Amino acid sequence: MFGNGLIKGLRITLKRFYGPNLTEYYPEVKPNLPPRTRSSMALEPEKCISCGLCVNICPNQVINLTSEKDGNNKRVLKTYHMNIGRCLLCGLCTQSCPTGALRLSQEFENAVYHREELLWDMIARSKRSNKPSGEEG
Amino acid sequence: MDALNNVFVNIAAYIRGLFADSHSLSADLTINIIVFLMLFLIMVVAALFLSLVERKFAHWVSQRSGPNRLGPHGWFQFIADAVKMLGKEDIYPANVDLFLFKIAPMMLVGITLMAFGVIPFGKGMVAINLDLGIFYFLAVSSISTLALLMAGWASNNKFSLLGGFRAVAQMISYEIPLLFSLLGVIMITQTFNLSSIIEAQKTIPFIFLQPLAFLIYLIAGIAETNRAPFDQVQGEQEIVAGPFTEYSGLRWGLFMLAEYGNVVATSAIAVSMFLGGWYGPGFLPGWLWFILKIWLVIFIMMWVRWTFVRMRVDHLMHFAWKILLPLSLANIFLTGLGIYIYQLFIPRIGG
Amino acid sequence: MGTIVFFIFAILAIAAASGVVTSRNIVHSAFYLALSFSGVAVLYVLMNADFLAAVQLLVYTGAVSIMVVFAVMLTLRGEVSDSNPENRKWGWGAFISVLLFAVIALVVLTNSDWRVLPSAWTSGGSAEDMSLLLLSQFMIPFEAAAVLLTVALAGAVILAKGVKENQ
Amino acid sequence: MIIDGTQEYSVNMGPQHPSTHGVFRMVVHLDGEVVTNVExxxxxxxxxxxxxxxxxxxxxxxxxxDRLDYLAGPHNSLGYVQAVEKLMGIEVPERAEYLRVIFAELGRVASHLFMIASGSLDICGWTPWSYCTRDRERILDLFEMTAGNRMTLNYFRIGGVSHDVPDEFMPALKSFLDDMPEMIEEYYGIFFGNEIAQSRMKSVGILPKELAENLLITGANLRASGVQYDVRKAEPYGIYNRFNFNVPVLYGCDTYDRHFIRLLEIQESRKILQQALRDIPEGPVVAKVPKVIKPQVGKVYHRVENPKGEMGWYIVSNGTTKPARVRIRTGAFVNVQMLPAIVTGWKIQDLVTIFASMDLVLGEVDK
Structure with missing residues (x-):
């Protein structure tokens, strides 16, 4: 009969109208992201051996690092910059990192007002506390 | 209860009493201005509040919480909306027909406000107790087509013009079943006066005598107020916003005001024609019953809106001319037959 | 009071009517027509013919939108701001209009039965009396008008749709 | 189509128009409300x-x-990595193959759900939209839990997948599959069974079988026109030949069938997912692949059944670490050409429905 579908639809919406709501109240209640979420990068400079693998694997030339040799002819990280505005957050760099110095973190509120602020100085950022990512990153 | 029932009537009588001659020109003028302001306030507050309720409803239906920032559970959001709309820039594009562009939203609001004049919110609580109440309502609301067309044509936008054309086609078509569906009630009561029609429903609301007419009225009323599933005029998905595409800020706000004002007016007419107006169980004052019944009709309209999808424009026309119109004519015929039989039998039974 | 309102709306109606003929934009002309009809509706109210006023709004003003649609549809080809060109024979038009007006005025003024009721119909509102008149004294013209309109409707449908051949 | 005396009215819909699903632009020629041509x-x-x-x-x-058809990320990468594996002759571990199937089918379900959602939104069905996206969220949560991102997963690797799934993945997937019939019932109740929606979509925008074949339409759009063709059956890739599923076909050729076949395909995907969940073995998830991928000189063409149509990857290798040429055949790009072919004579409202039923994703069309 014509109208059956209409009444069924009305019944569904009425059921949902009285049902619970699924909204996440975001700024008040922060979402609990799974440990593998790729939402920003974190670096532990003491672990970094400046091998440059991350620079090479990055598909978008996001990472830019310089190093200098210390007394023992060992390379020491000097600067480590990421142009996060170009970053795809694909995670290839963290997978290639042999020492686990570069990690993905779950800090997801990355919006900034100016484009220049997207040029992250990872060493400076590491001084601030970053929530570290899960075991594999 | 009686005092509560007549509180507004008594206030009006008191204000009249302040004048030496309670029916002088100045007394009438004062009362009329007060009533006008009251109606305007009712319309503005109802429209603003409805725009919030609509969003809340839409979100509840889809299991979300809706606006939830301002006030308890976001129930003060409409104030923020009003302030935002007042503060926005009034943009008008190049090459619009400036006069028509500017006057169209004002005209629409004015027409809606005019329609509010005959709505009896309670016993004796009607701004103008016209003999022709319901006919006046229909006559006035028929002009709103013109305002929508003005907006659509003056905007100098192709989407707007399409919207304006759709407004003409749709609203003129649906006016006919709307009018005819009300005719049954008028035949029974033999009057156009809304207050008398409500008085006649003291024993039984006309929805029980005229269920088909109520259904037709509700459908045609939804179509007249341009709400889904009949919101061809501002079909977002095809013609962006129809006649409102180029409007911004307060002018757009006026359109929304008129839309929700129309919703309230249409529901109020439905309540007074079919649902027994201010009559209800005695524990609440009459005007509260009236308002609660309006909310019931608005709830149905919103429920339909957030469940159904939009009809196609040619199906819409078919629906009006091939289904609703014959049905409403049949309803008139049946009503006439019923009245005849009633008059034939009642004297013999001894009623 | 009534006189002031009368003059305001009478002047409005006449000015709008002159706007209809002088406006160069045909859509504006149509909207002026709506304004003129509305002004006339107010005049009806002043003459205590409120039913007629409502009908005037419903039928005449409401239907102007259709005219606007036709105006837009017929003239979108060119520049719409110059879509209602002046007619060179406007003198003749004015002459005939004035003649027509004079004849109507003469008929109205000499007809002794023409009067404005001091108040609205008392028995049961103007609608009731009018319907009684329509269904008793003017039954035949009323029915004839109804038949005529039906025929016109059918004719319009046939003209628009066309008749299927071989049937 | 143009009647003497009325003017053709050309309207520019897009690139910023509510119903063009991204930045598609069409110049619509109208006669009144009737579409005479679309460019x-x-x-x-x-x-x-x-x-x-x-x-x-x-x-x-x-x-x-992943960014080609961003609504069904996994399936795009599946085509690419399988093409490279074919070029290099890499064997993928069993578990990785199963995980690939699970993710690809989940991506298909997500894409089809979104298609139904946006299709209903295009005829003003706001509530069906949010029901469909509500359930799509659960799939995206599964993605995020495993791969780290919700839409652009970057989960598949040449030789396997990037990591194994976490422990809570399988129960969550199972409960999602268990809830699926109820969801489908709900979509049917509110959208497909709704008479107004049916009147909007049924026998609108007919794409006849011959025309569909001539225009090289693929994917669900082709199957809704009565052609039983699915790359998963016709030329099984990966381990799709191990699964028992049907290829739904509808013969209505209209907008309704193009929407409805997605619902049927979701049910078929559910079957595949259940079988994969049942049969998935333990083991490594990535094969031994050289660190530097350097295929021998040669070329490969590999095709997969993307939710939007058949996707082909043509890769030419010149023996270096970078491909010499990559050509992507995307289903949506080819499917665009059916729009002008079937839209003539319908109203501008139907144009929107027909456009929605084609299920275009602009990432795939424009590449």
Missing amino acids: PKIGYLHRGLEKMAESRTYNQFVPYT
């Missing part, structure tokens, strides 16, 4: 992905493949 204009989202592939190594290009 699709594409390229507003052109990112040069094929050229980008030539300047990146094989591994580096994997994250970009």
